[in-house]
Amino acid sequence: MITNRRTGDEGSMAMALLLTLVAMSLTAGLVPLVLGQITSTRIVDARTVALDAAQAGVDAAVGQLRGAVPLTTLLGSTTSVAGALNRLPSCAGTPLTGAVASVADLTASSTIPVPDLRFSFVIKYFTVPADATDNTPEPADCVNGLLQDVPSTALITSTGTGLSSTLLPTVAQGAANTRTIEATYTFRFKNENIDGGAIQLASPTTNPLCMDAGVDASPAPSSAVTVQLCKEGGGSDQRFSYTKDLAIELIGSENSLAPNGMCLEAPMPHKTDGALTFQPCEGRVAKQQWSLNDSSAFVGTTNGVSTDNFCINAKTAGSPSELVLGACGAVSNKNVWRPQAGVGAGMASAETKQLVNYKQFSRCLDVTNFDYTNSNVGYEIVWFCKQSPNGTVPVNQSWSVPANGATVLTPANTLLRTPNGYCLQTPETPAGYVTMAACSADVNVAGKRLKWTVYGDTGEVASSFRIVDSNGYCLTPTDLSAKPADTHSDGTAKVKVATCTSSDLQKWNAPPTFNHPLAVTNLSEK
Numbered sequence: 001m002i003t004n005r006r007t008g009d010e011g012s013m014a015m016a017l018l019l020t021l022v023a024m025s026l027t028a029g030l031v032p033l034v035l036g037q038i039t040s041t042r043i044v045d046a047r048t049v050a051l052d053a054a055q056a057g058v059d060a061a062v063g064q065l066r067g068a069v070p071l072t073t074l075l076g077s078t079t080s081v082a083g084a085l086n087r088l089p090s091c092a093g094t095p096l097t098g099a100v101a102s103v104a105d106l107t108a109s110s111t112i113p114v115p116d117l118r119f120s121f122v123i124k125y126f127t128v129p130a131d132a133t134d135n136t137p138e139p140a141d142c143v144n145g146l147l148q149d150v151p152s153t154a155l156i157t158s159t160g161t162g163l164s165s166t167l168l169p170t171v172a173q174g175a176a177n178t179r180t181i182e183a184t185y186t187f188r189f190k191n192e193n194i195d196g197g198a199i200q201l202a203s204p205t206t207n208p209l210c211m212d213a214g215v216d217a218s219p220a221p222s223s224a225v226t227v228q229l230c231k232e233g234g235g236s237d238q239r240f241s242y243t244k245d246l247a248i249e250l251i252g253s254e255n256s257l258a259p260n261g262m263c264l265e266a267p268m269p270h271k272t273d274g275a276l277t278f279q280p281c282e283g284r285v286a287k288q289q290w291s292l293n294d295s296s297a298f299v300g301t302t303n304g305v306s307t308d309n310f311c312i313n314a315k316t317a318g319s320p321s322e323l324v325l326g327a328c329g330a331v332s333n334k335n336v337w338r339p340q341a342g343v344g345a346g347m348a349s350a351e352t353k354q355l356v357n358y359k360q361f362s363r364c365l366d367v368t369n370f371d372y373t374n375s376n377v378g379y380e381i382v383w384f385c386k387q388s389p390n391g392t393v394p395v396n397q398s399w400s401v402p403a404n405g406a407t408v409l410t411p412a413n414t415l416l417r418t419p420n421g422y423c424l425q426t427p428e429t430p431a432g433y434v435t436m437a438a439c440s441a442d443v444n445v446a447g448k449r450l451k452w453t454v455y456g457d458t459g460e461v462a463s464s465f466r467i468v469d470s471n472g473y474c475l476t477p478t479d480l481s482a483k484p485a486d487t488h489s490d491g492t493a494k495v496k497v498a499t500c501t502s503s504d505l506q507k508w509n510a511p512p513t514f515n516h517p518l519a520v521t522n523l524s525e526k
Contacts, residue, residue: 046162046163046177047179049117049161049162050160050161050162050177050178050179051160051179051181051525052117052160052162053100053117053118053119053160053161053162053179054119054158054159054160054178054179054180054181055158055160055181056098056100056117056119056158056160057098057119057120057121057156057158057159057160058121058156058158058181058183058520058523060096060098060119060121061089061096061121061123061154061156061158061185062156062185062520064088064089064096065088065089065123065154065185065187067087068085068087068088068089085146085147085150085254085255085256086146086256088125088147088151089123090123090145090146091123091124091125091140091142091145091146091147092142092144092145093122093124094122094145095120095121095122095172096120096121096122096123097118097119097120097171098118098119098120099116099117099118099119100117100118116161116162116163116164116165117160117162118160118161118162118163118164118165118168118171119158119159119160119161119171120158120159120160120170120171120172121156121157121158121159122156122157123154123155123156124139124154124155124157125139125140125142125147125149125151125153125154125155126138126139126140126151126152126153126154126155127139127140127149127150127151127152127236127252137152137153141217148217149217149252150187150217150252150253150254151187152186152187153184153185153186153187154184154185154187155182155183155184155185156182156183156184156185157173157180157181157182157526158180158181158182158183159171159172159173159175159178159179159180160178160179160180160181161175161177161178161179162177163177173526179525180525180526181523181524181525181526182522182523182524182525182526183520183522183523183524184520184522185520186520195239195251195342196239196240196241196251196252196342196343196344197239197240197339197340197341197342197343197362198210198211198230198238198239198240198339198340198343199211199238199240199248199337199338199339199340199343200230200337200338200339200340201227201314201318201332201333201334201336201337201338202296202332202333202336202337202338202490203318203332203333203336204318204333207229208229208230209227209228209229209230209314209318209319209320209333210227210228210229210230210231210238211225211226211227211238211240211248211323212225212226212227212228212237212238213225213237213238213250213253213262213278214226214237215237216237217236217252217253218250218252218253218254218255218258218261218262219250219253219262219278220278221257221258221262221277221278221279221280222277222278222279223277223278224275224276224277224278224322224323225264225276225277225278225322225323226320226321226322226323227314227320227321227323228320229320236251236252237250239251239252240339240343241343241344242292242339242343242344242345242346242362243281243344243346244346244347245281245283245284245285245288245289245347246284246288246289246290246291246346246347246387246389247263247264247281247283247288247289247290248263248264248290248298249261249262249263249281250262250263250278253278257280258280258281260280260281260282260283261280261281262278262279262280262281263278263279263280263281263282263288264276264277264278264288264290264312264323265277265278265279265287265288266287266288266300266310266325267287267325268286268287268302269302270300270302270308270310270325271310271325272310272324272325272326272327273315273324273325273326274310274324274325275322275323275324276312276322276323276324276325284304285304286300286301286302286303286304286389289301289304289389290312290387291307291346291386291387291388291389292337292339292346292384292385292386292387293307293311293328293386293387294386294394295328295330295336296330296336296337296338296384297311297312297328297330297335297336297337298311298312298335298337299311299328300312300325301389303389304389305389305390306388306389306390307388307389309327309328310325310326310328311325311326311327311328311335312324312325312326312335312337313325313326313327313331313334313335314333314334314335317331317333317334318333318334338384338490338491339362339384340362341359341360341361341362341363341480342361342362343361343362344361344362345361345362345363345364345385346385346387347387347391348364348385348386348387348393348397349509350401350402350509351391352391352392352393352398353393353398353399353400353401354385354386354393354397354398354399354401354509355399355401355416355467355508355509356385356508356509357382357477357505357507357508358465358504358505358507358508358509358510358514359477359503359504359505359507360382360477360480360493360505361512362384362385363382363383363384363385363477363492363493364382364383364384364385364386364397365380365382365397365399365416365424365475365495365508366380366381366382366383366396366397366492367380367396367397367418367422367436368380368381368383368488370395370396371436372418372420372422372436372438373436374435374436378433378435379433379434379435379488379494379495379496380424380433380434380435380436380494380495381477381488381492381493381494381495382477382492382493382495383397383488383490383492384492385397395418395419395420396418398418398419399416399417399418399424400414400415400416400417400418400441401414401416401454401509402414402454402456406454406455406456407456407457407458408455408456408458408459408463411453411454411455411456412453412454412455413443413451413452413453414443414451414452414453414454415439415441415443415446415450415451415452416452416467417439417441418436421438421439421440421441422436422437422438422439423436423437423438423439423446423450424436424450424452425437425449425450426449426450426452426469426470426471426473426497427449427496427497428449430471430473430497430498430499431496431497431498432496432497433494433495433496434475434495434496434497437449437450448470449469449470451469451470452467452468452469452470452475453467453468454466454467454508455467455468457514461502462501462502463500464507464510464514465507465508465509465510465514466500466506466507466508467506467508468500469497471497472500473497473498473499473500474497474498474499474500474501474506475495475497475506475508476495476496476497476498476503476505476506477493477494477495477496477505478493478494478495478496479493479505480493
């Protein structure tokens, strides 16, 4: 008799043991891989935490730089905040340390655990280079940890770690478990677009003479102002700015006793041979106001409203000497001045009905030699911006421009018309020079070549503050740095139209702070 075999579990135990053995073998093989991945993850996490700590150090340094201000500085009736050299972090290169504290959890009345974020940073300060043709910053003078010069930039080097002070007592660049980053902080100034420049006598052109402040970065009150041989590329003692108050200020001369810098001042009342001296800038006061006239002479005022008959003169014509008050008759080696483009536009702006070029910031659109009929020259120029204490400028720099600018939504379609009835005219061919033509004040009856579109701040850098002709070309002065130069006989730029670009040469009446750099730039890991 044949009996059926009962179905059972014979052989299952052996199979289970075999599978368990295989699984354990595979697991043992994966352990080193998993441990390696955990270690790699920990290393990456530690490096990330160290980088966060270094960034926190940069933020702390920026906070200290921005916090280096006194409570307030009164400028007339205006209250404003100004930086103070003695409040800046030490310039001696001493590392400053800190840590990121735990963040309070307001809902749980406790703290949120965070990794140890510790940092150490060093700040080095740099000034505007003495050579105006060299963009390489110069280290600022430092005495006993205190800056002697007004800095233009600060280099922040910050090292961070996520380790506690027990595991890493000192946070130092190059130490294990640390990361180091660098960043450049750019200081803000009263006028972002004024780098300063030389104010040179028109002659002699060989061995030229420039206004000079002497060897001190901030001259003592009552120090003499002189003309000396111009320094090649410029120099810090020959770098001036022409302010909205019509003051001539020495760049970088701010200190605790002169928070607004040192300015040229004339004795009052004005008198022949009255010596000019440096005094702390006081804002819009008559004794420190100088208006550039049609002859490019700096004229004084006794009342802050109208100019008088006293101009800034070299005491000895054509030779190094003191600056004094004297006659205003144009004498090229005595009282005719040629400010460089970076000196500034004084009070010239849309409010004074002038068109200030943003790149050549001391220059304004000008009818060449008052030649409205193009009889002697076939081009217009951007000449030194003319000034008057009451804001009324000569007719050949006065234009019918929108007083408050324009926007991309409502660009001003207009004539650029002088008060005596002449309009700026675009050339018949692209890249030609602009000229003048008689015109009525009605834009609707004007010819195509007389119509311009004036843009204000459009919201983007490239298209803002352009003046565009009816053919779509932009009003553009010639580039003073181009070789060969295309300039007027006195070295000022001629005016053309050209294809519109993002160039600062094509921007007119842009505010000084337009297109200024970010506060923190050049962020990189060392």
